[in-house]
Amino acid sequence: MVGVEGTTVGGYIIERQLGKGGMGTVYSARHPRLPRVDAVKILSEERSGDPHFRARFLREAEVAARLQHPNLVAVRDRGEQDGRLWIAMQYVEGVDVGVLITRGPAVLDVARAVHILTEAARGLDELHRAGLLHRDVKPANLLVAAQPGGPDRVLVTDFGIARAADDSTTLAGAGGIAATLAYAAPEQISGAAVDRRADVYALGATLYHMLAGTIPFPRNSPGSAMYAHLHEPPPRPSARNPRVPKAFDAVIARAMAKRPSDRYDSCGALAEAAAAALNGDRSPRRAWRGVLAAAAFALVLVLLGAGWIVSARETPSVAGPHLPVADSVDPAQWGAYAYMVEALPELLPAFPFGTGYQDLAVCYPLATTADTISLDASAPVGHLFCLGDRDPAESVEVYCNADRSPMGPNRSFAKVEGDQSWTRRSGSGHVFWGSDLYSGTGTFLDGKTWGVLEVYFNDPARNFCRVRVIGAGPTGTILRDRWWADAPL
Known part of the structure; x- marks a missing residue:
């Protein structure tokens, strides 16, 4: 059976299951020739049996495999076995941003959120330059590996629903709305044409989640959440979290504007605006507060110990x-x-x-x-x-x-x-x-x-x-x- 411990997929020797989601299941696997462990995602039978998805997946994997960027999880191989599509990716040790959010502001403060945003924006802009859109930017798809004595290493992962930027097919077509609803741009929900500014919107929604500790439009049903994305004004993070400088309200408002033309033109431009909002609020008192927060964060890292093992996947953490x-x-x-x-x-x-x-x-x-x-x-x-x-x-x-x-x-x-x-x-x-x-x-x-x-x-x-x-x-x-x-x- 494909994916059982000890079996091989494309030459990779499956070791253990790391995570499972709607797109498929991710395993750690030994490279057949090199002393290296990769992450192998085996797509679900439903996905593998869809001819439109198969063609899109194979095309995207070929483009993604040519990308080499420090903020993108590397795609190393792809293929098919026993009728199931699979893709091999770089194995990353750390946690995703969704996990950091659950640990609260003592772990994910405003400065760290802006750093994560900036690094993720670099990876997404590289993806856009290659002619791809991510279409599912969210905290669970941003991996964070802490580096002793240095800043977090941040990698964007899970290109399972990415498409070429010039693909005119919208997410309201046969495949439905593929993006996670909590971060989906209005044009994705309505089925309009989508470009890189849909990723800007989702990255802005992700920034809001990091700052406020909650998704932008928490509602009682997906229908009401869709309505909020389409019609309600972007929320103000400072209203939810008083520790967030009010300058971030304007950053979120522009990043999550209803019309793509009113948003930042790139993820990098959003990151620059967020950095300006942070630096503009650095009074001497706040500077000392930042030093104390950094010391507290270092203590938290010591207490937490080793993080979970994660890799490219659609589940909140590849460890499960x-x-x-x-x-x-x-x-x-x-x-x-x-x-x-x-x-x-x-x-x-x-x-x-x-x-x-x-x-x-x-x-x-x-x-x-x-x-x-x-x-x-x-x-x-x-x-x-x-x-x-x-x-x-x-x-x-x-x-x-x-x-x-x-x-x-x-x-x-x-x-x-x-x-x-x-x-x-x-x-x-x-x-x-x-x-x-x-x-x-x-x-x-x-x-x-x-x-x-x-x-x-x-x-x-x-x-x-x-x-x-x-x-x-x-x-x-x-x-x-x-x-x-x-x-x-």
């Missing part, structure tokens, strides 16, 4: 999805809903604007009326709504009885395609999958049939909760295969 450590959950930030996150610590983010399994994003509590409520407002049945990465989960919802009474299986959707009991090291339970027609919701779900998967638990530590996942297709089978199979439950 974002799996918050159980004791990293901050009950104070979750308020009345802390008991839900403590019951499912590897699925949900450690704090509300963090990231969880398969890039699960910002989670909010909902009332029975589907309106957002305060985290301090308790309810007999807690309901957390989280945005998925749309590949394959549109959204993930968790329901828990506050009195911890068992929540028995009742599969709350129309059509069941399958159900089974499950047993894992973590416990046991039951899982259903199928589809449901949504009507009268007033959201993007209205009038459409969506795939649904629900998970129930037997053990008392979790049997008062259920997990409901809505998928990007009309059946629940894709959720069973690509979400449930590796779900940390």
